[in-house]
Amino acid sequence: MKIIKPKGPEIFDIELEKDLLAKNRVLAKGNRRKLDQSKIIAIDIMGSIGSGKTSLIKALLRKLNMGEAIGVIAGDLTTTIDAERIEEEGARVIQVNTGKECHLDANLIHRAINGMKLDGVKILLIENVGNLICPGEFPLGAHKRVVVTSVTEGPYMIVKHPYIFREADVIVLNKIDLAKAMKVNPSQLEKDARKINPRAPFIKANALKGTGISKVIEALGLE
Amino acid sequence: MHEYSIASEIVSNVLDAVEKNSAKKVLSVRLEIGELALLNVEQVVHWVQALFKGTMAEGAEVKVKTIKAIVQCQSCGYKGRNIPDSRDIDQHYAAFICPKCGSPEVKIEKGRECMLRKIQAVR
Numbered sequence: 165m166k167i168i169k170p171k172g173p174e175i176f177d178i179e180l181e182k183d184l185l186a187k188n189r190v191l192a193k194g195n196r197r198k199l200d201q202s203k204i205i206a207i208d209i210m211g212s213i214g215s216g217k218t219s220l221i222k223a224l225l226r227k228l229n230m231g232e233a234i235g236v237i238a239g240d241l242t243t244t245i246d247a248e249r250i251e252e253e254g255a256r257v258i259q260v261n262t263g264k265e266c267h268l269d270a271n272l273i274h275r276a277i278n279g280m281k282l283d284g285v286k287i288l289l290i291e292n293v294g295n296l297i298c299p300g301e302f303p304l305g306a307h308k309r310v311v312v313t314s315v316t317e318g319p320y321m322i323v324k325h326p327y328i329f330r331e332a333d334v335i336v337l338n339k340i341d342l343a344k345a346m347k348v349n350p351s352q353l354e355k356d357a358r359k360i361n362p363r364a365p366f367i368k369a370n371a372l373k374g375t376g377i378s379k380v381i382e383a384l385g386l387e
Numbered sequence: 388m389h390e391y392s393i394a395s396e397i398v399s400n401v402l403d404a405v406e407k408n409s410a411k412k413v414l415s416v417r418l419e420i421g422e423l424a425l426l427n428v429e430q431v432v433h434w435v436q437a438l439f440k441g442t443m444a445e446g447a448e449v450k451v452k453t454i455k456a457i458v459q460c461q462s463c464g465y466k467g468r469n470i471p472d473s474r475d476i477d478q479h480y481a482a483f484i485c486p487k488c489g490s491p492e493v494k495i496e497k498g499r500e501c502m503l504r505k506i507q508a509v510r
C-alpha cells in the first residue's frame with residue numbers, strides 16, 4: 165500500500181539587501197531631473213519648529229520681488245496657516261500636509277510639483293516640517309538645503325543635531341535680535357557649525373526686519 | 388522620529404517578498420540598523436509588529452543587529468570607530484570630527500544604514 169504523507173511545512177529564508185531609505189533617494193533624483201528640465205532652482209528650507217522658516221521665506225519673497233516667478237511649497241502637519249501667510253507676499257503657493265509624518269519626502273514633493281502650475285516659475289522654495297532630525301534623512305531633490313535655527317532654541321542646537329547641519333549648504337541663525345535676552349552667544353554657535361561643516365556659509369539673520377536676507381540670497385545664488 | 392515611515396517601508400517590503408516566494412507565514416525578520424542611524428530601534432520594532440497585525444507576518448519575531456560605526460577621515464586617512472561609548476548628547480557630533488587630526492572631512496563608511504536583510508518564512 166502506498167501511503168501519501170502530508171507534506172510538512174517547509175521553512176525557508178529569503179535573503180535581501182533592502183536599504184529602506186533608498187526608495188526616497190531614487191524619487192529625489194527624479195524630482196531633480198524634472199526641476200532641471202523645467203529650469204527651476206529648488207531650495208529645501210529645513211529647521212527647528214518656530215525657528216522662522218516661514219518668516220525667512222516671506223523675507224526672501226519681499227527682497228527678491230519676483231511675484232509668481234517664485235513658487236512655494238509649504239509643508240506642514242495639518243494646517244494651511246503658513247501657506248496663507250506666504251500667499252500674502254504674492255507667490256504661487258501649494259500646501260502639502262504630511263499628516264502624522266514629521267518630514268516632507270521626495271514622494272510628496274513629486275506629487276506637489278506635478279500638481280502645480282510651474283510655467284514661469286524660476287525658483288521653488290520648499291518649507292519643510294519643523295524638525296531638526298528627520299528632514300535631513302529625506303532629500304527631496306532640491307538643489308540647495310538651508311537649515312534655520314534661532315537663538316531662542318538655546319546654545320546647543322548645533323551640537324545636538326550635527327547631521328542636519330552637516331547636510332546644510334547654508335545655515336541661518338535667526339532671531340539674532342534676541343541673542344542677548346536669551347543669553348546665547350552667536351559666535352559660539354558659529355564655531356560649533358564651522359567645526360562640522362566649514363563649507364556652509366553661516367548667516368545671522370532677523371527675518372522680521374530683513375537683516376541678513378541679502379546674504380542668504382547671495383549664498384543660495386538666487387540673485 | 389521617522390520610525391513609523393521606516394516601519395511601513397519594512398512591512399511593505401516583507402509582505403512583497405513573501406508573496407513573491409509564495410510563503411504562508413512569516414516566522415521572523417532580520418534588520419540591520421547602524422548605531423548612527425537616527426532611529427530608535429525599540430520604536431521601529433514596535434511599529435513593525437503593530438503593522439504586521441492582521442497580515443501573514445502577524446506575530447513574527449523582529450530581530451535587529453546593530454552595525455557599529457566606522458568612519459574614514461578624508462584628510463589624514465584615519466579609519467576606525469569614532470564614537471564615545473557614553474550616551475553624551477554630543478556623541479554624534481564627535482563622530483563627525485576626526486579623532487586624530489580634528490578634520491571635519493569625515494566620511495561615515497558604516498553605521499548609518501537601515502536595512503532589511505532576512506526573512507524566515509513557511510511555505
Ligand SMILES: Nc1nc2c(ncn2[C@@H]2O[C@H](COP(=O)(O)OP(=O)(O)OP(=O)(O)O)[C@@H](O)[C@H]2O)c(=O)[nH]1
Nearest residue numbers: 213214215216217218219294338339369370371372
Ligand atoms: N524676534 C524675532 N522673531 C522672529 C524672527 N523670525 C521669526 N520670528 C517670530 O518667530 C515666530 C515663529 O516664526 P515662523 O516664521 O512662523 O517660524 P517657522 O519656523 O515657520 O515655524 P513652524 O513652521 O511652525 O515650525 C513668529 O512669531 C515670528 O514672528 C526674528 O528674526 N526675530
Ligand SMILES: [Mg+2]
Nearest residue numbers: 217218246291
Ligand atoms: Mg512655518
Ligand SMILES: [Zn+2]
Nearest residue numbers: 460463485488
Ligand atoms: Zn584625520
